[in-house]
Structures are given as structure tokens and as C-alpha cells.
Amino acid sequence: MAARPINGGMLLLARNRRRKTQTELAAETGVAQAAISRIENGTRDALSQEEIQSIARFLGFPVSFFYEQEPLYRTPLSLHGAAFRRKAAVSKRDQEGVVALANHYVLHFRKLLDAVDLEPEFPLLQFEVVSDKSSVSDNANAVTSAGEAAQKIRASWQLGDGPISNLVRFVEATGILVVEGDFGQADIDGVTLRPPGMKPVVVLNHARPADRKRFSLAHEYGHVVLHAFPYDAMEKEANDFAAELLMPKTGVLPDLKRGLSIPRLGQLKQKWRTAMSALIYRAKSLGAITDENATALYKKMSAFGYRTREPHEFDIAPETGKLAAQLLNLHMNDLGYSLDELAEGLRTDPVEFAIMHGLAVPESKLRVREKPKLRLVANRD
Helix, strand or coil, X not given: XXXXXXXXXXXXXXXXXXXXXXXXXXXHHXXXXXXXXXXXXXXXXXXXXXXXXXXXXXXXXXXXXXXXXXXXXXXXXXXXXXXXXXXXXXXXXXXXXXXXXXXXXHHHHHHHHCCEEEEECCCCCCEEECCCHXXXXXXXXXXXXXXXXXXXXXXXXXXXXXXXCCHHHHHHCCCCEEEEECCCCCCCCEEEECCCCCCCEEEEECCCCHHHHHHHHHHHHHHHHHCCCCCXXXXXXXXXXXXXXXXXXXXXXXXXXXXXXXXXXXXXXXXXXXXXXXXXXXXXXXXXXXXXXXXXXXXXXXXXXXXXXXXXXXXXXXXXXXXXXXXXXHHHHHCCCCHHHHHXXXXXXXXXXXXXXXXXXXXCCCCCCXXXXXXXXXXXX
């Protein structure tokens, strides 16, 4: 007997989360590939209850997940990483898997945010890079460079020209949710989704070093504040924005002019909390060193294996977002949900839910009571 039609977007999300092809799903479940394709493309093909249960078991999602009516955001605002910039070096399966992971987080956060009023400490400013400031859109601030936008952001955060001690806290203070996820083997640093009706969600590759995640977040934030739609120059602009945000010219230039060596770069890495290689590039772009000097420093780093992994003694402490954790704690501690109840409400396996959000599975459920609306204030403290 045919069951109620499932949401093809949720089927696509679940399949991409597990990085399975339609052919693989069909072979493991006995559901015709043609039916899977039609459902994912929006037709109302009806499957039997047994077929839906078979799909749910194989993909590791509850049956209820496939009846969710949330939209699937197939095109991210940004998908950032060395391999992605080369495109051919990262597989379509990996790209789709990372985007599906980001969608899964959005699905969770959209529902969790229904119970709170989020009050950001700082506004989420929007800029448009133009050659003529008279041509800027009505809803954006005109800037002539991405670096100028970064300077305005720093001014709005009252940072002066020194290092940012914790970038995640400031980004979250604008209402953006920042989480780290398992990207598997995908050579992708981060992905950003900007769903209608909510603030952007940034997912960073948890396997990256702390300095790289920090630059990736600055890059992703650059896309958020600069790019309402994609265009050719957007990746360079996001990198320029990140460089000025993390290493403002007026603050970092005196440090870069004092002579650079491997030990000196390590010291500056710990001060500015950016990679040694990023400091070399910044020094070259600001004219503090010549191209030849930069090449010599890169060669020294390569000789010691530091282009692959910078010295452990110069590692910086990781920055961890608090806003998502506060959101979950509010539901579990203040609203009385257990992990199992939250996972069920968010149509996700409890173990997977705990892994995604860094939670431990409790031994017993928390007390269930009436769940009122609460107010959550996002800040940088």
C-alpha cells in the first residue's frame, strides 16, 4: 500500500549527508533509481511504507525526517577551500555532502530559534564594493575595497588596530551561528548558508588547525557582509577582507617591517593569531618585504615541512562558538527537553545529534514540563 508522499528535498539531503549515489541507494533498498530521481526532483511519486522504512534504515534517519517541509538550500553563499577553488580536485559527492551537512544544521537551528528571541549585540552590516560610491544599492554601504569594509567592521566592533582575541565571539555577536562539522575527506575549509528568515549559518571544517579555521571564518564573514550574489571577484574580495580584518594594515605593518624569520613569524602568529604563511603573504601585499623575500621565506618553511604543518610550538588556542551551545542548553536546561526529545523533534538520530552538537548522551531524560518562550541574547562575552 502506498504511503503519503515524502519530501524529495529531505531525501536528497539525507542521501547527500551519507554521500551515497542514487544507484547505491537503489541497490541497497530495492527502490527503483527512477523513482528516487523523480522524488528528488519534485514529483509526488508514492512509495510503499516498507520502501520508505528501508530508505530510512539505510540512510540512518527516522522516517519522520522525510516528511519535513523545510526547503533545501542547494547553492551555498560560499563553499571555501583550497580544493574547491581548483574545483576538479574536490569531488561532486564531497561538495554535496558538505552542503548537506550545512543544511542539516540549518534545519536544527531554524526550529531551535523558534523558542527564543535572538538579540545580537552588533548589527550585521552589509557592504557593496563599487568603483563609484553613487552607484551602491539602497540596502548596502558603499566601499571602494573589501579592506575598507573590514575597517568599518572593526570600527563598529570598537577594536582599534590590534589583534582580535576571539573572532568567533564577535561574529556570533552579530547573530550568526558558527559551528564546526565533520567534512570527512573533503578538502573544504568552510561553508556558509544564508536561509531566508534567519541569520547566516557558518560551518567550519573541524579538522583544520585553529589558525586556518580563524582565517576561514573571516573569509566566510566577508562573503556574508559583501556578497548578496556571486561574481568573479568575490573570492579575492573575501580574502582581502579577511586579511584586513585579522591583520589591519595600521596595526600589523610595524611588526612586519622589523625583519621576518621563522622564529619571528612564529611570535607574530601567536600575537595576530594567523598562520605564518598568511603573515608572509600579508607582508608582501603591504610592501613590507619583496617578492624575493617572500619566496625565500616560503622555501625555508617548505624545507622544514612547515607549509604542510606549521610548528606545534607556535600553535594558537582554538576558538569555539558559544551561541549554538547556549541555544541547546536553553532547550535542555531551561525548557526541560532531554537529548532524545530534542533529537526526535529535529528528526535526527540521537547519537548523530549529539555528535553534531558536541553533546554527551545523558543517562536519563531531563524533566519534561511546559515549554515557554524565552529570550536569548547573543553577545561576545
